[in-house]
Amino acid sequence: SYEVTQPLSVSVALGQTATITCRGDKIESKNVHWYQQKPGQAPVVVIYRDTSRPSGIPERFSGSNSGNTATLTISRVQAGDESDYYCHVWDSSTAFFGGGTKLTVL
Amino acid sequence: EVQLVESGGGLIQPGGSLRLSCAASGFTVNNNCMNWVRQAPGKGLEWVSVIYTGGNRYYSDSVRGRFTISSDTSKNTVYLQMNSLRAEDTAVYYCAREPELGHNDVFDIWGQGTMVTVSS
Numbered sequence: 581s582y583e584v585t586q587p588l589s590v591s592v593a594l595g596q597t598a599t600i601t602c603r604g605d606k607i608e609s610k611n612v613h614w615y616q617q618k619p620g621q622a623p624v625v626v627i628y629r630d631t632s633r634p635s636g637i638p639e640r641f642s643g644s645n646s647g648n649t650a651t652l653t654i655s656r657v658q659a660g661d662e663s664d665y666y667c668h669v670w671d672s673s674t675a676f677f678g679g680g681t682k683l684t685v686l
Numbered sequence: 687e688v689q690l691v692e693s694g695g696g697l698i699q700p701g702g703s704l705r706l707s708c709a710a711s712g713f714t715v716n717n718n719c720m721n722w723v724r725q726a727p728g729k730g731l732e733w734v735s736v737i738y739t740g741g742n743r744y745y746s747d748s749v750r751g752r753f754t755i756s757s758d759t760s761k762n763t764v765y766l767q768m769n770s771l772r773a774e775d776t777a778v779y780y781c782a783r784e785p786e787l788g789h790n791d792v793f794d795i796w797g798q799g800t801m802v803t804v805s806s
Contacts, residue, residue, distance in 0.1 A: 581747075613792040615731075622780055622799055623731065628792035666731050670790035673744045675721065675733035 582671035586678035593686045598654040600681045602667030605648060612650040613668040614643060616661075617680075623666065627652060659685050688712035688795055690781045695800030702771050702804075708764040708781030708797055715757050719784040720764045721793060722755060724777035724802075734779070735766065738789065749775075771804045778802075 584604040592598040602612060612630050615623035625634055627643035630650065640655045654661055662685045667678040694706040708720070722734040735745045735755040743755050754767040764781060778801050782793035 611791070615793075617731075622796040623793070624796070625792055625794055628794070634794070664730075668731075668793070673736070673742075673790065674746065675723075675736070675790075677723075677731040677733060680730040 582669065582674070582676050584667055584669055584676050584678040586665075586667060586681045588679070589682045589684065591684045591686055592654075592657050594659065595656055598657050598661070598683055600652040600654075600665050600667075600683065602650040602652070602678050603648055604650075604669065604676075607650050607669065608645050608647055610645075610669045610671065612643065612645050614652045615666045615668065617664045617666065626665075654683075657683075657685055661685060688783075690783060690795055690797035692779065692781050692797040692800040695779065695802045697803045697805065698771055699806050700772060700804055703767070703769045704771065704802060706766040706768065706779055706781075706800055706802070708766075710762045710764070710783070713783070713786070714759070715762055715764055715783075716759045717786050719789060719791070720755075720757065721782045721784065722764075722766045723780045723782050723793070723796075724775075725780070725799075726774075726777040729777075732777070737764065768802070771802075773804050776802060776804050 614627040617623040630645040642653045689711045691709045721736045737755045752770045757764045778799040780799045781797040783795040784791040
């Protein structure tokens, strides 16, 4: 079994940069995907395969993955970015999600 | 338009069975790995099962032996047969697609989810 750990919550001031981490053993050897989920809605992918951004996702969203930590960075945070964010990896034909991080915009 | 629509959720007693359906449109389920992901009320996402394009199937430890994933290409639909249901299976169940030719990849399309409540 593989474990990925995220902070429960991150707070950031409007217009500043938010950083959400996803920690796992040698996670740099895996593809990490990130999802945004608003209340009552299905998740939406915002970053896939560590650093790629789907069409329609603002350039303010970016990702990185090194060592034991993958990171989702949201620049110039807007009120609409307030959501839950989940990282996702695969290990031996099993998918694992991080516990989720609630992003609060102050 | 590429879309997934789940159905089949509801209230079921512990020990009962339920079959969820995920109807796909805009693509062929046979060409994509298809997954089920669930989310208990107020909790995070939990992966449940995958069916690969080659037909292989995998399950989380929490449902293996009780749940079965399958697909019907004639109906372009993926199913999740859930037996011996427990209170801890209560969740919104999402169907999620991987990109064509993907394998153990991102979930690029999600359905709106269907609620399963296991309670007496």
